[in-house]
Amino acid sequence: MKIRINLSLAGPSGNHERHRMKYSALLLLIATLLSGCTSTVAIGTAYNSAAKTFSNRLADYAEFNNRQQREIKKRVSAFHQWHREQHLPAYQRLLQQLALSTDAPELLEKQSVDQWVSSFRALLLQTGQCNPLNNSNKLLSSLSDRQVQQISVTLRDKQIQRALEYQSETSAERLDRRQTAITKWAKRAGIKFTDEQSMLLNSTLSKQISLSPQRHQLWQNWSDRFVQLMRKRDQTSFAVEVDQHIASLWNLSEQTYPEQWQTNVTLWADFLYQFLKTQTPEQSRKLKKKLNAVANSLEKLSLKKSSQQPQCFGAN
Numbered sequence: 001m002k003i004r005i006n007l008s009l010a011g012p013s014g015n016h017e018r019h020r021m022k023y024s025a026l027l028l029l030i031a032t033l034l035s036g037c038t039s040t041v042a043i044g045t046a047y048n049s050a051a052k053t054f055s056n057r058l059a060d061y062a063e064f065n066n067r068q069q070r071e072i073k074k075r076v077s078a079f080h081q082w083h084r085e086q087h088l089p090a091y092q093r094l095l096q097q098l099a100l101s102t103d104a105p106e107l108l109e110k111q112s113v114d115q116w117v118s119s120f121r122a123l124l125l126q127t128g129q130c131n132p133l134n135n136s137n138k139l140l141s142s143l144s145d146r147q148v149q150q151i152s153v154t155l156r157d158k159q160i161q162r163a164l165e166y167q168s169e170t171s172a173e174r175l176d177r178r179q180t181a182i183t184k185w186a187k188r189a190g191i192k193f194t195d196e197q198s199m200l201l202n203s204t205l206s207k208q209i210s211l212s213p214q215r216h217q218l219w220q221n222w223s224d225r226f227v228q229l230m231r232k233r234d235q236t237s238f239a240v241e242v243d244q245h246i247a248s249l250w251n252l253s254e255q256t257y258p259e260q261w262q263t264n265v266t267l268w269a270d271f272l273y274q275f276l277k278t279q280t281p282e283q284s285r286k287l288k289k290k291l292n293a294v295a296n297s298l299e300k301l302s303l304k305k306s307s308q309q310p311q312c313f314g315a316n
Contacts, residue, residue: 043297048304051080062143062150071139075132075313082130082310088302090123092295099291102284105277113273117265128250130312136246137239140230148230155223159216166212175205190286196278204271209260211253218252 055076058064064072094116101108143151169177179202186193193201222245229242254261279287 043294044301047301051076061154062147064147068139068142077308078311079130079132079313081306081308082312083127084302084304085310087123087127088298092298092302094119095291095295099288099295101276102279102288105279105284108276110273113276114269117269117272121265125251130314131250132313133246134313135243137242140242141233141238143230148227151230152227155227159220159223162216166216178205189290191283194278194280197275200271200274204267207267208264211257211260214257215253218256222249222252
């Protein structure tokens with residue numbers, strides 16, 4: 001399970017796996033649910049190292065001084081503890097609700113799945129709204145011209161890398177890779193799709209509206225504006241403007257392309273509903289076992305205490 005996806009710590013540029021921004025939120029959700037990673041040890045290792053992972057990723061953008069590094073670590077650790085205490089129990093409940101639906105798939109209602117998906121999306125949005133990058137104008141104003149230039153170069157390099165990755169595949173190759181990946185994740189959970197389910201998955205992937213080129217452009221525009229603001233960080237309006245700009249990042253695609261975004265969400269919610277309705281008894285048994293195992297692991301993780309005070313860095 002890629003738990004760092006749920007954390008959404010680093011925004012669009014922070015996750016370099018091939019599924020980074022190429023799937024809709026629901027596809028990531030389904031892939032997570034079908035993941036074979038259910039042991040407390042494996043999930044715990046991934047989750048507990050998330051804060052350190054994010055701090056290390058930020059270090060790739062510039063050579064921060066000791067004081068800046070301490071502030072970054074403090075903010076990330078506070079957010080991580082907040083997420084542990086507030087969101088892990090919520091995810092646990094959602095997984096348990098889904099696990100219960102596997103007992104009698106024939107009684108499952110579409111409204112229940114839609115509500116489950118809506119709750120999941122709300123958690124993802126709140127994660128962005130509480131991200132430690134929010135309201136970080138004081139830290140950003142302390143950066144030197146050299147550090148700002150380093151950030152600018154790194155952002156540009158990542159933009160080029162993403163463009164090359166996208167252009168390296170045809171639409172048919174991307175569809176095939178995604179179907180292969182989801183099928184593989186399902187098998188790791190002990191679930192083998194039936195022919196009907198495989199056809200449903202292929203149909204869903206084919207109908208999904210690709211927003212990858214648009215997201216690449218949005219991210220480039222956002223990055224360019226961010227660098228412009230950073231080069232004017234001595235102006236009195238900097239604090240308000242940069243905080244507002246960062247706050248706009250977390251639902252950038254959804255705000256810019258709401259109809260296409262909602263179409264994809266509905267599409268994958270329909271897939272999840274149809275998959276649950278067409279489960280074989282063996283699939284139901286295995287899926288329930290996996291979902292409950294993940295839920296139990298999340299419960300244990302949520303109870304871990306820390307000396308760090310939890311904090312949501314709510315966007316203004």
